[in-house]
Amino acid sequence: MAQWQKQRSERQxxxxxxxxxxxxxxxxxxxxxxxxEAVIRPGDRVCLEGDNQKQADFxxxxxxxxxxxxxxxxxxVQSGIVLQAHLDLFxxxxxxxxxxxxxxxxxxAIARALAAGRIQLGAVHTYIELFARYFMDLTPHIALVAxxxxxxxGNLFTGPNTEDTPTIVExxxxxxxxxxAQVNKVVEKLxxxxxxxxxxxFVVEADRPFYVEPLFTRDPASVTEEQILMAMxxxxxxxxxxxxRLLNHGIGFPTAAIELxxxxxxxxxxxxxxxxxxxxxxxxxxxIPAIESGWVEQIHCFGSExxxxxxxxxxxxxxxxxxDGSLRSNRMMCQNAGLYACDMFxxxxxxxxLAGNSSTFTSGRIAGFGGAPxxxxxxxxxxxxxxPWLTAGREATGNPTTLTRGRKLVVQMVETFGEKMVPSFVxxxxxxxxxxxxxxxxxxxxxxxxxxxxxxxxxxxxxxxxCRSADEREQAIRGVAGFxxxxxxxxxxAVEALRWRGVIQRPEDLGIDPLAATxxxxxxxxxxxxxxxxxxxxxxxxxFRNW
Amino acid sequence: xSIVQPHEAHWxxxxxxxxxxxxxxxxxxxxxxxxxxxxxxxxxxxxxxxGAFDDGLVVGSGRxxxxxxxxxxxxxRFLGGAFGEIHGGKLVGxxxxxxxxxxxxGPRGVLLLLDTGGVRLQEANAGELSISETIxxxxxxxxxxxxxxxxxxxxxxxxxxxxxxxxxxxRIIVSQHARIGVSGPEVxxxxxxxxxxxxxxxGLVWRITGGRTRALLGGADRYVRDRIKDFRxxxxxxxxxxxxxxAATLAAEQQRLADRLQRYGECRDAxxxxxxxxxxxxxxxxxxxxxxxxxxxxxxxASHDAR
Amino acid sequence: MEQFQVRGxxxxxxxxxxxxxxxxxxxxxxxxxxxxxVLPDNECLVEVATAITGFRDLWEAVITEFFERSSPGGLRFxxxxxxxxxxxxxxxLMQGLRIMEDEQ
Numbered sequence: 034m035a036q037w038q039k040q041r042s043e044r045q046x047x048x049x050x051x052x053x054x055x056x057x058x059x060x061x062x063x064x065x066x067x068x069x070e071a072v073i074r075p076g077d078r079v080c081l082e083g084d085n086q087k088q089a090d091f092x093x094x095x096x097x098x099x100x101x102x103x104x105x106x107x108x109x110v111q112s113g114i115v116l117q118a119h120l121d122l123f124x125x126x127x128x129x130x131x132x133x134x135x136x137x138x139x140x141x142a143i144a145r146a147l148a149a150g151r152i153q154l155g156a157v158h159t160y161i162e163l164f165a166r167y168f169m170d171l172t173p174h175i176a177l178v179a180x181x182x183x184x185x186x187g188n189l190f191t192g193p194n195t196e197d198t199p200t201i202v203e204x205x206x207x208x209x210x211x212x213x214a215q216v217n218k219v220v221e222k223l224x225x226x227x228x229x230x231x232x233x234x235f236v237v238e239a240d241r242p243f244y245v246e247p248l249f250t251r252d253p254a255s256v257t258e259e260q261i262l263m264a265m266x267x268x269x270x271x272x273x274x275x276x277x278r279l280l281n282h283g284i285g286f287p288t289a290a291i292e293l294x295x296x297x298x299x300x301x302x303x304x305x306x307x308x309x310x311x312x313x314x315x316x317x318x319x320x321i322p323a324i325e326s327g328w329v330e331q332i333h334c335f336g337s338e339x340x341x342x343x344x345x346x347x348x349x350x351x352x353x354x355x356x357d358g359s360l361r362s363n364r365m366m367c368q369n370a371g372l373y374a375c376d377m378f379x380x381x382x383x384x385x386x387l388a389g390n391s392s393t394f395t396s397g398r399i400a401g402f403g404g405a406p407x408x409x410x411x412x413x414x415x416x417x418x419x420x421p422w423l424t425a426g427r428e429a430t431g432n433p434t435t436l437t438r439g440r441k442l443v444v445q446m447v448e449t450f451g452e453k454m455v456p457s458f459v460x461x462x463x464x465x466x467x468x469x470x471x472x473x474x475x476x477x478x479x480x481x482x483x484x485x486x487x488x489x490x491x492x493x494x495x496x497x498x499x500c501r502s503a504d505e506r507e508q509a510i511r512g513v514a515g516f517x518x519x520x521x522x523x524x525x526x527a528v529e530a531l532r533w534r535g536v537i538q539r540p541e542d543l544g545i546d547p548l549a550a551t552x553x554x555x556x557x558x559x560x561x562x563x564x565x566x567x568x569x570x571x572x573x574x575x576x577f578r579n580w
Numbered sequence: 581x582s583i584v585q586p587h588e589a590h591w592x593x594x595x596x597x598x599x600x601x602x603x604x605x606x607x608x609x610x611x612x613x614x615x616x617x618x619x620x621x622x623x624x625x626x627x628x629x630x631g632a633f634d635d636g637l638v639v640g641s642g643r644x645x646x647x648x649x650x651x652x653x654x655x656x657r658f659l660g661g662a663f664g665e666i667h668g669g670k671l672v673g674x675x676x677x678x679x680x681x682x683x684x685x686g687p688r689g690v691l692l693l694l695d696t697g698g699v700r701l702q703e704a705n706a707g708e709l710s711i712s713e714t715i716x717x718x719x720x721x722x723x724x725x726x727x728x729x730x731x732x733x734x735x736x737x738x739x740x741x742x743x744x745x746x747x748x749x750x751r752i753i754v755s756q757h758a759r760i761g762v763s764g765p766e767v768x769x770x771x772x773x774x775x776x777x778x779x780x781x782x783g784l785v786w787r788i789t790g791g792r793t794r795a796l797l798g799g800a801d802r803y804v805r806d807r808i809k810d811f812r813x814x815x816x817x818x819x820x821x822x823x824x825x826x827a828a829t830l831a832a833e834q835q836r837l838a839d840r841l842q843r844y845g846e847c848r849d850a851x852x853x854x855x856x857x858x859x860x861x862x863x864x865x866x867x868x869x870x871x872x873x874x875x876x877x878x879x880x881x882a883s884h885d886a887r
Numbered sequence: 888m889e890q891f892q893v894r895g896x897x898x899x900x901x902x903x904x905x906x907x908x909x910x911x912x913x914x915x916x917x918x919x920x921x922x923x924x925v926l927p928d929n930e931c932l933v934e935v936a937t938a939i940t941g942f943r944d945l946w947e948a949v950i951t952e953f954f955e956r957s958s959p960g961g962l963r964f965x966x967x968x969x970x971x972x973x974x975x976x977x978x979x980l981m982q983g984l985r986i987m988e989d990e991q
Contacts (some may be wrong), residue, residue, distance in 0.1 A: 259974055297584075450972045492973035516948055516973035539956075542982075547981040552593045553584040565869060579782045580756070580866065595912055615909045615921045628888040630967045632913050633921050657914040755936045 040209035047072045047211060048234065058230070059219060060237045061306040065095040067286055068235060069177075075105050077174040079128070080167075080201055081119065084160060084364070085135050085403055087194040087335040089179035091215045091239035093118035093530040096177065101127050108132070110171045112160055112197060114139050114401075115246075122332040123151050132171055133401060140398035147399070157477060160404045161368045164197070167204035176205035176212045180244040182223055187230030188221040193337035193345065193360035194245055198228060200365040206232035211563050215239040224357035247339035247574050249315045251289035253557045254579075259491045262540065262550035263446050264290035267379060268299055270494045270543045271444060271487060272308040275421035281313040281408045282369040284379020287446035291379070292319040296326040296556040298549070304546070305405045313371040313408075316341040316352065316360070318573070322556035322566045324351060333370050334362040335404065340577075344570040364404070371408045376382050376421040377442035378408040380486075382479060385447055386462050387507045387519065389482025389497060394464040399471075402479060409480040411441045425486055428498040440498065444487040445480065449515035456517035457512070488513055492520075493539040500536060512537040587809040591733045592757045594808060596653035597640045599693050602808030603731075603815065604642035604651065611640040613670060621664045623703050632658045639674045641687060645816045650678050650687045656695030656736040663741060664700040668710020675717035675728070681722035689727035689819040692749065697764065698740015702875075706759040711741030719749045719825070727751065727822030731811050732758040732800075733791065739764050750822040750887060753814045754800040756870065758791035783866060787850040792865055792873060793820075796854070797844075798836065798882035805870045823885040836884050843881070854879075889940045893933045893950040897960030903988040910986060911979045916966035918976060922983040928960045933980075937968040940981035949973045953980045962987060 051071040054064040073079065081096065096104075097118040107128040114120065114136045122128035123146055132155035136143050146152045158166070167173060178198050180189040191198045205212050213235040214228075260373040264287060271277065282288040295309060309323070310330045316338045323329055323563075332352050337345070337360050345352045345360045355361045369377065383389040393400050415422070415438075422439030430437050447457050468476040488495045488510055495509040505527075512528040514520030531537045540547060557563050560573050561580045586602035594602070600609055613619045615633030624631045635657040641650050652671050654661040663671075671692075678690050699707035704751055718728050730749040732738050737759030738746045746760050754760070763771075764880035778784060787793060796804035802818055804810035823829065847853045854862035857879035865873070906924050913919040926932060933950045953959075957980075964980060971979070 259972075259978065262978060448972075449974055454972065491978065515977075516945055516952075521948060546985065547978055548985050550978065551584075553589050558590060558593055564867075569867075580786055597909070614907070616907050616923055625888060628938060630888060630913055630938045630969060632967055633909065633965070634920055655912055657912045657917070658919075 044209040044211065047074075051235070055235055057185060058234065058236050059185065060169060060235050062091075062237060062240050065092070065202040065237050066098055068213070069096055070099050070103055071263040072213070073099070073104050073107070073175055076108065078108045078110045079175045080111045080173040080177065080205070081109070081306045082111065082176070082178040082197060082201055083115055084197060084336070085115070086246055087179055087196055088113065088116055088244045089177050089215050090116055090118070090244045091237070091241070092177040092179075092213065093110060097121040097125065097127065099127060099407055101125055105129070110163065110167070110173055112163060114143055115312065120146065125508050126309070129153055130155055132156055132158065132166070134160045134163050135401035135403045136399055137401070140400040144180055144397050144398045144471070157399065157401055159402045159406045160364060161407055162196070164200045164204075166525055167201065172208045172210065173201065174210050176201045178202060178212065178214045180216045180228070182218050183214060183233070183236040184220060184223050184230070187233035187236055188223055188226045189216070189228035189233060190225060191216055191227040193342050193362060195227050195362050196336040197364045198471065199363060201229050202232050211235075213237065215243060217242040224359070225355040227361070242379060245337075247576070249284060249317050249338045250340070250573065251317075252560055252577060253288055253289070253293055253319065253555055253562065254559050255287055256290045256293065256309070256552065256555060258289040258550050258552065259448060261294065261552065261554055262288050262491055262545070262547070263287050263448075263489050264294050265298055265545050265550060266494055266540060266543055267291055267444065267446065267489050268294070268304070268308075269302060269545060270538055271379075271442065271489075272303060273304055273425055275376070275442060277308050277377045277421050277442065279375045279419075280309065280377040280379065281375050282317070283378065283405055283408065285381035285446070287381045288379060289317070289319040292317060292323055293555045293557055295323040295328050298553050299328070302324070309575055313367050314376055316345050318560070318563045321555070321563050321571060324348065325566050326556070333367050334360060335364045336362045337487065339571045339574045343572060344567050347570050357520075368404055368407050371404075372410070372412050373415055375441070376419055377444065379446065380405060380409060380446040381446040382457075382579070383451060383456055384459055384462055385445060385488065385510070386459055386482070386549050387510055388503070389422065389445070389485040389488060389510060390462060390478050391445055391480045392462045392464040394467055394477040396463050396467060399477075402477070405479055409443045410484045411443060414439075425498055431501065440486060442486045443484050444489060445485055446489045447563050449490050449517050449520065456519065458514035458517045458519035460519065483503055490515060493537055493542070496536050496538070499534065505531065505536070509536050587812060589808050590808050591755055591808050592735070595657075596655040596693065596695070599808060600638060600642070600651055600653050603691065603693070603747055603812050604644055604649070605646065609640055609642035609651070611638060612674070612865045613639065619665050619666050619670070621703065623665065623706070624636065627702050629702065635664055635670070636661060637667040638668050639670045644691070644812070644819065647819075648686070649819070650674050650690040651693065652690070653693035654695040659700055661696035661734070661736040662698060662700035663696065663707040663710050664703040665710065667700070667708035668707060668714060672710060672713045672717050675721050678726045679717065679721040679724045682721070682726050687726060689729055689822065690721060691815055692728060692730045692733050692745070694730055694738045694742055694746060695734030695736045696738055696740070696742035697736045698742050702760040708741070711745065712838055715748050715842060718745065722750055722812065722825035725824070727819050729753065729815055729819055729822070731815060732760060733806060733811070737761070738791070750825070751802070751818040752794070752800040753802045753804060753811060753818065754791035754794055755804055755811070756791050758794070758800070759786065759789040760794050760799060761789040775790045784849070787866060793850050796859070796865070796876070796878055796882060797840065798878070798884055801887075803874065823887065829885075831886060832884070838883060839881055888936065888938050889943060889945060890934075890936045891910050891946075893935070893947050895907055895931045895951065897929050897931045897952035897954065897958040899958050900960040901958070901962050901984060901987055904956055905987045905989060907909060908986040912928045913967040913969055915969050916971055916975070918971040918979055920979045920983045921965040922987050923965070924961050924987065925965045926961050931959045931962055933964040933966065935966045935968065937966070939968070939970045946976075949976050954978060957981070957984055959984050
């Protein structure tokens, strides 16, 4: 006779095996390893929470130390392979198969482990793709998550860095999986309940607070004149032109430059209230001057940012906060906002080809995608119109009709030469060679050229929406590729014609005075200036304390 | 035309020429040995280094609230603003000209916009000599009644011989970015070890040599916000009130320094000094706003005319 | 260290009455440009002194493009450089030209 409740009985037997290591839901730090050995079975799909910000590091270390004769061949289905412990799982044979989204610092180690056959790669995903598969074919058996506090009933307070926890727990708890949370502290009463105790099986008070990476802090002291010039062009040639109010900024210095010149250059152009009013964005410290100057109505966050918690609490008119006062972030929701409720993504990249495809995968390094491909994509499921969206859609088509749908503005800011005079514009992306080397079915591309609407370099803006053929698109990209070999390989006449049509705009075509592109234009020149702008509410982490 | 007006600009981010433009009365500056004259270093080429048309020092005359002043501004981003043969020669020449013109309707003062790590290593002896000659020329100018005012707030601070030059001036104006010292942080660490001085601890570097510490201890006479217009207002004020220079001045300075050493010599870090001096919230001096810092009363003995 | 000149012809005299201007600082990744109005109206010239050797071809491309885009007739640009990237060079040349165009 067919059995239809196998997963439930399996869950019950695991909980029973674990019960001797817990007091109700509470497990001591010393018993964590034994708990994991009791609830996990070989071949399980396991998610260790962590992306590019918070990490369930205590649980990761515990898992990496389990008896591998009992726990082996796990299938890791998690966003981030970031900690050494994550790699140790594969080195030690505790884990075998991997589906992930982001690696950052471990990019090279992953590439090596893959090449050596120690990792069986499922696929590299974007964050929300992986979350999506949690509900289809990659549902975790075990979720190991991180929270700030828990109470005895297993309710969790995840606080400003709530991030992915609700999504991971939802998929696991409601498919008979087991959820274990590491917390900084077990308390009597939580400031607020982010995850109901119903959905949590075990809570461990870890020996130290979970790790959070300050990834979104950019020091204004490092912003260059060229980045300021590009920022001016973006604001005048794109934000103002299309009237972009709802948007997402990718991480990087060019967008930090934009944030820092909204109160000065943007103000001078009379754009306050007309552009950049609503953001899907982490709490970037560099946006503080614009917020304080009254530019921003609302921000929804993927996660938090170290040092910004108090500032966010004091600006609840702008940020999403709980009744306890602190930020409530949610990566899944914010990504959705970025996909469907934003009219523009603008970010920067290290390498871009003649079709506008861009990648951060360089030889020997699998960095992963994070969330950028989702933010930097045109979503076909959108139906509600807005002026920027409709304008972009019409520009993309020769004869617009009422069947002509709109397009998300997807803008790539690229400095033509990177470090050591390495050209950012290439004929062939490094990731193609990498795909061959590692036998990947799909060459890793961060943002596909056919989603890109504009490329902005120090040399100008290429409006790809106005290009009518692959050839025009190529010449438009070459036309802003400056003095890289790709730039110098452009057809002069074709590029001139594109400029005449307005497909390429140089700074002077936009009426931008080159003398204005100086650091004096920044509303804040240093981390300390940001602290001053925030009225002392921003507390930068010690690595940024430089005065 | 830049969106930011010259006097509204930030001092720290500004070039030497931008500082001069915002400091002096508009359009009043005449440059001596302007770049087109190409008075450049003859030494750098042998090190495969390219130079600067003004050798990193802009000199000339202009007006400060109508009064004639001479100005010398170091470009802190060119070879660290360091003294080379021509650079130093221009400065010495300017100071001697001020001395010579003192009795003939010459400049009321010389403004030294210092931004230097000291001697340019590539020019070693020439650099050292020019610093000595600069010190000599400052003293002679002061003896002739010309006020010499140092304005410090750039990337390089005033280190090495530049720190000594600073201390010889009639008056010293600093911002929070400023640092004044002789041995640089890395040199101290290399020679005395990281426990003595961790050069990577920027908070420490500024607590020991930074503008706020100098201002509170009397090592600088006026603290200003990081705007060119604030430096200008302070320069106008201090130039008008510069003390005369004499043996009595030197003796008073020696006494002031002896008293200061006696009072605070055991202290290992600035907050200890502030605590001893009875300053409110001694640990927060580096963190408070410029406005709040300007309201902090200077400890006894800090204000003086002993320079 | 390399020193060379790039000459060009201009279709128009660079407007403005200024005789001289200077912009930029010779620091790492940066350059200083001195501009002097000393040539006949249909000539332009850039003299380069650079601490980074081997990029003459790139310099010539950048300067030629600048001449074609801006036609700075009558102007001599003198550069002291320490490894500025091409777009920084273009930016400085454009900034220098812009200052010269201001009527004094």
